Amino acid sequence: MSYNYKDIKLVLASASPRRRELIQLLGLPFECTVSEADESTCMKVPDEVVKEISRKKALWAYEHRGLGTNEVLIGADTVVAFENNILGKPASENDARTMLRMLQGNVHSVFTGVTLIWRPDNATGPNIISFAQQTDVTFSKVSDNEIEEYLQTLDYRDKAGSYGIQGPFGRHVQQIHGDYNNVVGFPVNAVYEALKKYCCD
Amino acid sequence: MSYNYKDIKLVLASASPRRRELIQLLGLPFECTVSEADESTCMKVPDEVVKEISRKKALWAYEHRGLGTNEVLIGADTVVAFENNILGKPASENDARTMLRMLQGNVHSVFTGVTLIWRPDNATGPNIISFAQQTDVTFSKVSDNEIEEYLQTLDYRDKAGSYGIQGPFGRHVQQIHGDYNNVVGFPVNAVYEALKKYCCD
Numbered sequence: 001m002s003y004n005y006k007d008i009k010l011v012l013a014s015a016s017p018r019r020r021e022l023i024q025l026l027g028l029p030f031e032c033t034v035s036e037a038d039e040s041t042c043m044k045v046p047d048e049v050v051k052e053i054s055r056k057k058a059l060w061a062y063e064h065r066g067l068g069t070n071e072v073l074i075g076a077d078t079v080v081a082f083e084n085n086i087l088g089k090p091a092s093e094n095d096a097r098t099m100l101r102m103l104q105g106n107v108h109s110v111f112t113g114v115t116l117i118w119r120p121d122n123a124t125g126p127n128i129i130s131f132a133q134q135t136d137v138t139f140s141k142v143s144d145n146e147i148e149e150y151l152q153t154l155d156y157r158d159k160a161g162s163y164g165i166q167g168p169f170g171r172h173v174q175q176i177h178g179d180y181n182n183v184v185g186f187p188v189n190a191v192y193e194a195l196k197k198y199c200c201d
Numbered sequence: 202m203s204y205n206y207k208d209i210k211l212v213l214a215s216a217s218p219r220r221r222e223l224i225q226l227l228g229l230p231f232e233c234t235v236s237e238a239d240e241s242t243c244m245k246v247p248d249e250v251v252k253e254i255s256r257k258k259a260l261w262a263y264e265h266r267g268l269g270t271n272e273v274l275i276g277a278d279t280v281v282a283f284e285n286n287i288l289g290k291p292a293s294e295n296d297a298r299t300m301l302r303m304l305q306g307n308v309h310s311v312f313t314g315v316t317l318i319w320r321p322d323n324a325t326g327p328n329i330i331s332f333a334q335q336t337d338v339t340f341s342k343v344s345d346n347e348i349e350e351y352l353q354t355l356d357y358r359d360k361a362g363s364y365g366i367q368g369p370f371g372r373h374v375q376q377i378h379g380d381y382n383n384v385v386g387f388p389v390n391a392v393y394e395a396l397k398k399y400c401c402d
Contacts, residue, residue, distance in 0.1 A: 025369060025371050025372045026372060027369060027372070135376075140390060140394060165381075167226075168226060168228060170226050170382070170389060170390075171226045171227060171228070171389050171390055172393075173380065173381075173389075173390055174380065175336075175380050176377065176378075176379075176381060177376070177377075177378050178376050178377075179374065179375065179376050179377075180366075180374075180377060180381040181371070188371060188372050188374075189341060189371075189372055189373065189374055192372045192373075193341060
Protein backbone atom coordinates (compact mmCIF):
# COMPACT_ATOMS: atom_id res chain seq x y z
CA MET A 1 0.00 0.00 0.00
CA SER A 2 1.41 3.38 -0.87
CA TYR A 3 0.39 7.03 -0.95
CA ASN A 4 -1.00 9.14 -3.74
CA TYR A 5 1.32 12.20 -3.98
CA LYS A 6 -1.50 14.73 -3.82
CA ASP A 7 -2.92 13.13 -0.67
CA ILE A 8 0.32 13.38 1.31
CA LYS A 9 0.46 15.61 4.35
CA LEU A 10 3.97 16.56 5.42
CA VAL A 11 5.12 16.97 9.00
CA LEU A 12 8.40 18.88 9.25
CA ALA A 13 10.39 18.20 12.41
CA SER A 14 12.25 21.51 12.28
CA ALA A 15 11.90 25.01 13.67
CA SER A 16 13.94 26.58 10.82
CA PRO A 17 11.99 29.35 9.07
CA ARG A 18 14.07 28.71 5.94
CA ARG A 19 13.00 25.07 5.78
CA ARG A 20 9.40 26.10 6.36
CA GLU A 21 9.61 28.36 3.36
CA LEU A 22 11.24 25.80 1.07
CA ILE A 23 8.90 22.93 1.96
CA GLN A 24 6.12 24.96 0.34
CA LEU A 25 7.70 24.31 -3.07
CA LEU A 26 6.52 20.70 -2.73
CA GLY A 27 2.95 21.94 -3.16
CA LEU A 28 1.58 19.85 -0.28
CA PRO A 29 -0.10 20.76 3.01
CA PHE A 30 2.34 20.64 5.91
CA GLU A 31 2.67 21.31 9.59
CA CYS A 32 5.75 21.89 11.69
CA THR A 33 6.59 20.14 14.90
CA VAL A 34 9.47 20.51 17.31
CA SER A 35 12.18 17.95 17.77
CA GLU A 36 14.20 17.88 20.94
CA ALA A 37 16.40 15.03 19.82
CA ASP A 38 19.91 14.71 21.15
CA GLU A 39 22.05 15.99 18.26
CA SER A 40 25.30 14.31 19.23
CA THR A 41 26.90 11.83 16.86
CA CYS A 42 30.08 9.81 16.73
CA MET A 43 30.08 9.94 12.94
CA LYS A 44 33.00 11.79 11.38
CA VAL A 45 32.10 11.95 7.68
CA PRO A 46 29.77 14.89 6.88
CA ASP A 47 27.14 12.98 4.92
CA GLU A 48 26.95 10.34 7.67
CA VAL A 49 26.68 13.07 10.32
CA VAL A 50 23.73 14.83 8.68
CA LYS A 51 21.94 11.58 7.85
CA GLU A 52 22.21 10.41 11.45
CA ILE A 53 21.12 13.71 13.00
CA SER A 54 18.20 14.08 10.57
CA ARG A 55 17.16 10.54 11.55
CA LYS A 56 17.35 11.36 15.26
CA LYS A 57 15.21 14.47 14.74
CA ALA A 58 12.60 12.60 12.71
CA LEU A 59 12.49 9.63 15.12
CA TRP A 60 12.09 11.92 18.15
CA ALA A 61 9.10 13.56 16.48
CA TYR A 62 7.70 10.17 15.44
CA GLU A 63 7.90 8.85 19.00
CA HIS A 64 6.42 11.96 20.61
CA ARG A 65 3.84 12.95 18.03
CA GLY A 66 2.98 9.78 16.17
CA LEU A 67 2.03 9.63 12.51
CA GLY A 68 -1.41 9.78 10.92
CA THR A 69 -2.74 8.34 7.70
CA ASN A 70 -1.12 9.81 4.59
CA GLU A 71 1.45 11.67 6.69
CA VAL A 72 5.18 11.76 5.98
CA LEU A 73 7.49 12.99 8.71
CA ILE A 74 10.60 14.87 7.59
CA GLY A 75 13.76 15.52 9.60
CA ALA A 76 16.67 17.54 8.18
CA ASP A 77 20.10 18.65 9.29
CA THR A 78 22.73 20.83 7.58
CA VAL A 79 26.47 21.24 8.14
CA VAL A 80 29.30 22.93 6.30
CA ALA A 81 32.48 20.95 5.62
CA PHE A 82 35.86 22.45 4.83
CA GLU A 83 39.18 20.60 4.79
CA ASN A 84 38.19 17.86 7.25
CA ASN A 85 36.42 20.31 9.57
CA ILE A 86 32.69 20.06 10.10
CA LEU A 87 31.22 23.46 10.87
CA GLY A 88 27.88 23.72 12.60
CA LYS A 89 26.27 26.87 13.98
CA PRO A 90 28.71 29.36 15.54
CA ALA A 91 28.79 29.53 19.33
CA SER A 92 29.84 33.20 19.35
CA GLU A 93 30.71 36.17 17.14
CA ASN A 94 34.34 35.21 17.33
CA ASP A 95 33.53 31.67 16.28
CA ALA A 96 31.69 33.09 13.27
CA ARG A 97 34.65 35.37 12.44
CA THR A 98 37.03 32.37 12.46
CA MET A 99 34.74 30.32 10.20
CA LEU A 100 34.19 33.11 7.66
CA ARG A 101 37.92 33.94 7.46
CA MET A 102 38.55 30.28 6.77
CA LEU A 103 35.83 29.94 4.11
CA GLN A 104 36.46 33.19 2.16
CA GLY A 105 38.32 32.79 -1.13
CA ASN A 106 37.82 29.01 -0.97
CA VAL A 107 35.43 26.22 -1.96
CA HIS A 108 33.55 24.44 0.82
CA SER A 109 30.76 21.88 0.83
CA VAL A 110 27.32 22.06 2.35
CA PHE A 111 25.66 18.79 3.33
CA THR A 112 22.00 18.42 4.17
CA GLY A 113 20.72 15.10 5.43
CA VAL A 114 17.05 14.21 5.20
CA THR A 115 15.05 11.42 6.82
CA LEU A 116 11.53 10.48 5.75
CA ILE A 117 9.27 8.36 7.95
CA TRP A 118 5.91 7.13 6.71
CA ARG A 119 3.53 4.34 7.60
CA PRO A 120 1.27 3.30 4.75
CA ASP A 121 -0.13 0.38 6.71
CA ASN A 122 -1.08 0.45 10.38
CA ALA A 123 -0.34 -3.23 10.72
CA THR A 124 3.39 -2.81 10.22
CA GLY A 125 6.11 -0.52 11.61
CA PRO A 126 7.13 2.69 9.89
CA ASN A 127 9.25 2.92 6.75
CA ILE A 128 12.37 5.02 7.17
CA ILE A 129 14.83 6.30 4.60
CA SER A 130 17.70 8.75 4.97
CA PHE A 131 19.84 10.41 2.33
CA ALA A 132 22.29 13.29 2.08
CA GLN A 133 22.93 15.89 -0.62
CA GLN A 134 26.15 17.81 -1.21
CA THR A 135 26.51 21.27 -2.76
CA ASP A 136 29.88 22.95 -3.28
CA VAL A 137 30.03 26.70 -2.69
CA THR A 138 32.79 29.04 -3.90
CA PHE A 139 33.32 32.35 -2.11
CA SER A 140 35.22 35.19 -3.75
CA LYS A 141 37.86 36.88 -1.62
CA VAL A 142 36.27 38.68 1.33
CA SER A 143 38.31 41.24 3.29
CA ASP A 144 38.41 41.40 7.09
CA ASN A 145 36.49 44.68 6.84
CA GLU A 146 33.74 43.04 4.82
CA ILE A 147 33.54 40.22 7.36
CA GLU A 148 33.25 42.72 10.24
CA GLU A 149 30.48 44.54 8.37
CA TYR A 150 28.61 41.26 7.95
CA LEU A 151 29.07 40.24 11.60
CA GLN A 152 27.34 43.48 12.60
CA THR A 153 24.16 42.34 10.85
CA LEU A 154 23.94 39.32 13.25
CA ASP A 155 22.74 37.28 10.26
CA TYR A 156 25.39 34.60 11.04
CA ARG A 157 23.53 33.44 14.16
CA ASP A 158 21.84 30.06 13.94
CA LYS A 159 23.43 29.35 10.51
CA ALA A 160 25.67 26.36 9.83
CA GLY A 161 29.03 27.74 8.65
CA SER A 162 28.08 31.23 9.96
CA TYR A 163 26.40 32.55 6.80
CA GLY A 164 23.07 32.40 5.03
CA ILE A 165 23.41 32.22 1.24
CA GLN A 166 20.18 34.17 0.80
CA GLY A 167 21.25 36.97 3.19
CA PRO A 168 23.81 39.80 3.11
CA PHE A 169 26.78 37.40 2.81
CA GLY A 170 25.25 36.07 -0.41
CA ARG A 171 26.98 38.80 -2.42
CA HIS A 172 30.27 36.95 -1.82
CA VAL A 173 29.11 33.67 -3.38
CA GLN A 174 30.80 33.36 -6.76
CA GLN A 175 29.24 30.06 -7.75
CA ILE A 176 27.74 26.87 -6.48
CA HIS A 177 27.69 23.33 -7.84
CA GLY A 178 24.66 21.33 -6.75
CA ASP A 179 21.23 22.22 -5.44
CA TYR A 180 20.91 25.80 -4.17
CA ASN A 181 18.04 24.92 -1.82
CA ASN A 182 20.32 22.33 -0.21
CA VAL A 183 22.58 25.20 0.91
CA VAL A 184 19.58 27.03 2.38
CA GLY A 185 18.88 23.82 4.32
CA PHE A 186 16.31 21.76 2.43
CA PRO A 187 17.06 19.88 -0.84
CA VAL A 188 13.64 20.38 -2.41
CA ASN A 189 14.24 18.40 -5.60
CA ALA A 190 15.72 15.37 -3.80
CA VAL A 191 12.85 15.33 -1.30
CA TYR A 192 10.29 15.65 -4.12
CA GLU A 193 11.84 12.78 -6.07
CA ALA A 194 12.14 10.64 -2.90
CA LEU A 195 8.49 11.21 -1.97
CA LYS A 196 7.42 10.10 -5.46
CA LYS A 197 9.81 7.13 -5.57
CA TYR A 198 9.54 5.69 -2.05
CA CYS A 199 6.21 6.82 -0.62
CA CYS A 200 4.07 6.72 -3.76
CA ASP A 201 5.24 3.79 -5.90
CA MET B 202 38.41 60.16 -9.80
CA SER B 203 36.40 57.22 -8.57
CA TYR B 204 33.61 56.36 -6.17
CA ASN B 205 33.74 55.21 -2.56
CA TYR B 206 31.63 52.01 -2.45
CA LYS B 207 29.48 53.15 0.43
CA ASP B 208 28.64 56.42 -1.31
CA ILE B 209 27.30 54.77 -4.46
CA LYS B 210 23.64 55.12 -5.35
CA LEU B 211 22.36 52.53 -7.79
CA VAL B 212 19.80 53.16 -10.50
CA LEU B 213 18.30 49.95 -11.84
CA ALA B 214 16.88 50.21 -15.35
CA SER B 215 14.49 47.29 -14.89
CA ALA B 216 10.91 46.69 -13.84
CA SER B 217 11.61 43.09 -12.70
CA PRO B 218 10.52 42.56 -9.09
CA ARG B 219 13.11 39.75 -8.82
CA ARG B 220 15.96 42.09 -9.77
CA ARG B 221 14.66 44.68 -7.31
CA GLU B 222 14.86 42.11 -4.57
CA LEU B 223 18.35 40.90 -5.43
CA ILE B 224 19.89 44.35 -5.83
CA GLN B 225 19.27 44.83 -2.12
CA LEU B 226 22.01 42.30 -1.37
CA LEU B 227 24.51 44.93 -2.54
CA GLY B 228 23.68 46.94 0.59
CA LEU B 229 23.39 50.25 -1.26
CA PRO B 230 20.53 52.70 -1.75
CA PHE B 231 18.87 52.26 -5.11
CA GLU B 232 16.01 53.45 -7.23
CA CYS B 233 14.33 51.83 -10.20
CA THR B 234 13.65 53.47 -13.51
CA VAL B 235 11.94 52.23 -16.65
CA SER B 236 13.71 51.48 -19.85
CA GLU B 237 11.81 51.45 -23.10
CA ALA B 238 14.80 50.47 -25.18
CA ASP B 239 14.34 48.55 -28.39
CA GLU B 240 15.27 44.98 -27.41
CA SER B 241 16.08 43.69 -30.86
CA THR B 242 19.55 42.41 -31.64
CA CYS B 243 21.31 40.79 -34.56
CA MET B 244 23.64 38.94 -32.19
CA LYS B 245 23.33 35.15 -32.24
CA VAL B 246 25.54 34.03 -29.34
CA PRO B 247 23.71 34.16 -25.98
CA ASP B 248 26.34 36.08 -24.02
CA GLU B 249 26.59 38.67 -26.80
CA VAL B 250 22.78 38.95 -26.94
CA VAL B 251 22.37 39.67 -23.22
CA LYS B 252 25.32 42.06 -23.12
CA GLU B 253 23.92 44.06 -26.02
CA ILE B 254 20.35 44.20 -24.69
CA SER B 255 21.53 45.13 -21.18
CA ARG B 256 23.58 47.94 -22.78
CA LYS B 257 20.57 49.17 -24.76
CA LYS B 258 18.43 49.23 -21.62
CA ALA B 259 21.07 51.09 -19.61
CA LEU B 260 21.80 53.59 -22.39
CA TRP B 261 18.10 54.34 -22.88
CA ALA B 262 17.78 55.15 -19.18
CA TYR B 263 21.01 57.19 -19.26
CA GLU B 264 19.75 59.28 -22.16
CA HIS B 265 16.27 59.84 -20.72
CA ARG B 266 17.04 60.17 -17.02
CA GLY B 267 20.64 61.32 -16.85
CA LEU B 268 23.08 60.37 -14.12
CA GLY B 269 23.84 62.20 -10.88
CA THR B 270 26.97 62.34 -8.75
CA ASN B 271 27.89 58.97 -7.23
CA GLU B 272 25.21 57.20 -9.24
CA VAL B 273 25.74 53.96 -11.16
CA LEU B 274 23.13 52.94 -13.71
CA ILE B 275 22.53 49.21 -14.15
CA GLY B 276 20.85 47.46 -17.07
CA ALA B 277 20.35 43.69 -17.13
CA ASP B 278 18.92 41.08 -19.46
CA THR B 279 18.44 37.32 -19.10
CA VAL B 280 17.90 34.53 -21.63
CA VAL B 281 17.90 30.75 -21.55
CA ALA B 282 19.97 28.86 -24.11
CA PHE B 283 19.45 25.24 -25.09
CA GLU B 284 21.02 23.48 -28.08
CA ASN B 285 21.49 26.60 -30.22
CA ASN B 286 18.07 27.99 -29.32
CA ILE B 287 17.79 31.21 -27.38
CA LEU B 288 14.64 31.22 -25.28
CA GLY B 289 13.21 34.50 -24.06
CA LYS B 290 9.85 35.02 -22.37
CA PRO B 291 7.05 32.79 -23.69
CA ALA B 292 4.48 34.45 -25.97
CA SER B 293 1.69 32.06 -24.91
CA GLU B 294 0.87 29.08 -22.72
CA ASN B 295 1.62 26.80 -25.62
CA ASP B 296 4.96 28.45 -26.14
CA ALA B 297 5.75 27.82 -22.47
CA ARG B 298 4.65 24.17 -22.79
CA THR B 299 7.00 23.65 -25.74
CA MET B 300 9.93 25.23 -23.88
CA LEU B 301 9.40 23.23 -20.69
CA ARG B 302 9.03 19.92 -22.55
CA MET B 303 12.33 20.70 -24.27
CA LEU B 304 14.18 21.65 -21.08
CA GLN B 305 12.95 18.84 -18.76
CA GLY B 306 15.45 16.04 -18.16
CA ASN B 307 18.22 18.14 -19.73
CA VAL B 308 20.89 20.70 -18.92
CA HIS B 309 20.42 24.24 -20.22
CA SER B 310 22.26 27.51 -19.66
CA VAL B 311 21.01 30.79 -18.29
CA PHE B 312 22.82 33.94 -19.36
CA THR B 313 22.42 37.31 -17.70
CA GLY B 314 24.12 40.33 -19.21
CA VAL B 315 24.80 43.44 -17.14
CA THR B 316 25.83 46.93 -18.15
CA LEU B 317 27.11 49.52 -15.69
CA ILE B 318 27.23 53.22 -16.59
CA TRP B 319 28.86 55.74 -14.27
CA ARG B 320 30.34 59.19 -14.60
CA PRO B 321 32.87 60.05 -11.91
CA ASP B 322 33.80 63.31 -13.59
CA ASN B 323 31.35 65.75 -15.16
CA ALA B 324 33.99 66.94 -17.60
CA THR B 325 34.12 63.66 -19.48
CA GLY B 326 31.61 61.25 -20.97
CA PRO B 327 30.27 58.23 -19.08
CA ASN B 328 32.19 55.03 -18.42
CA ILE B 329 30.43 51.93 -19.69
CA ILE B 330 31.18 48.26 -19.09
CA SER B 331 29.18 45.19 -20.00
CA PHE B 332 29.66 41.58 -18.98
CA ALA B 333 27.71 38.32 -19.04
CA GLN B 334 27.49 35.41 -16.61
CA GLN B 335 26.50 31.83 -17.40
CA THR B 336 24.87 29.33 -15.05
CA ASP B 337 24.05 25.78 -16.09
CA VAL B 338 20.80 24.31 -14.79
CA THR B 339 19.88 20.59 -14.72
CA PHE B 340 16.23 19.59 -14.58
CA SER B 341 15.18 16.13 -13.46
CA LYS B 342 12.60 14.38 -15.64
CA VAL B 343 9.28 16.21 -15.55
CA SER B 344 6.13 14.48 -16.84
CA ASP B 345 3.58 16.13 -19.12
CA ASN B 346 1.15 16.06 -16.18
CA GLU B 347 3.60 17.92 -13.97
CA ILE B 348 4.13 20.51 -16.72
CA GLU B 349 0.34 21.01 -17.08
CA GLU B 350 0.05 21.46 -13.32
CA TYR B 351 2.76 24.11 -13.42
CA LEU B 352 1.22 25.93 -16.40
CA GLN B 353 -1.97 26.33 -14.38
CA THR B 354 -0.09 28.44 -11.81
CA LEU B 355 0.68 31.03 -14.54
CA ASP B 356 4.12 31.43 -12.93
CA TYR B 357 5.76 30.96 -16.39
CA ARG B 358 4.57 34.35 -17.61
CA ASP B 359 7.23 36.99 -18.00
CA LYS B 360 10.03 34.47 -17.29
CA ALA B 361 12.87 33.72 -19.72
CA GLY B 362 12.70 29.99 -20.51
CA SER B 363 9.15 29.83 -19.05
CA TYR B 364 10.09 29.03 -15.44
CA GLY B 365 11.22 30.82 -12.30
CA ILE B 366 13.78 28.84 -10.32
CA GLN B 367 12.45 30.27 -7.04
CA GLY B 368 8.82 29.35 -7.86
CA PRO B 369 6.80 26.13 -8.12
CA PHE B 370 8.94 24.76 -10.98
CA GLY B 371 11.99 24.99 -8.67
CA ARG B 372 11.23 21.52 -7.27
CA HIS B 373 12.38 20.07 -10.62
CA VAL B 374 15.86 21.66 -10.49
CA GLN B 375 18.33 18.89 -9.68
CA GLN B 376 21.44 21.05 -9.64
CA ILE B 377 23.01 24.20 -10.96
CA HIS B 378 26.58 25.13 -11.77
CA GLY B 379 27.32 28.83 -11.43
CA ASP B 380 25.66 31.71 -9.60
CA TYR B 381 22.08 30.99 -8.47
CA ASN B 382 21.14 34.68 -8.47
CA ASN B 383 22.17 34.82 -12.12
CA VAL B 384 19.35 32.38 -12.90
CA VAL B 385 16.89 34.58 -11.00
CA GLY B 386 18.06 37.45 -13.24
CA PHE B 387 20.77 39.41 -11.43
CA PRO B 388 24.32 38.09 -10.82
CA VAL B 389 24.82 39.75 -7.43
CA ASN B 390 28.40 38.64 -6.83
CA ALA B 391 29.63 39.67 -10.29
CA VAL B 392 27.94 43.09 -9.99
CA TYR B 393 29.40 43.57 -6.50
CA GLU B 394 32.92 42.71 -7.67
CA ALA B 395 32.54 44.89 -10.79
CA LEU B 396 31.38 47.90 -8.75
CA LYS B 397 34.42 47.55 -6.47
CA LYS B 398 36.85 46.95 -9.35
CA TYR B 399 35.70 49.44 -11.96
CA CYS B 400 33.79 52.18 -10.17
CA CYS B 401 35.81 52.37 -6.94
CA ASP B 402 39.48 51.71 -7.76
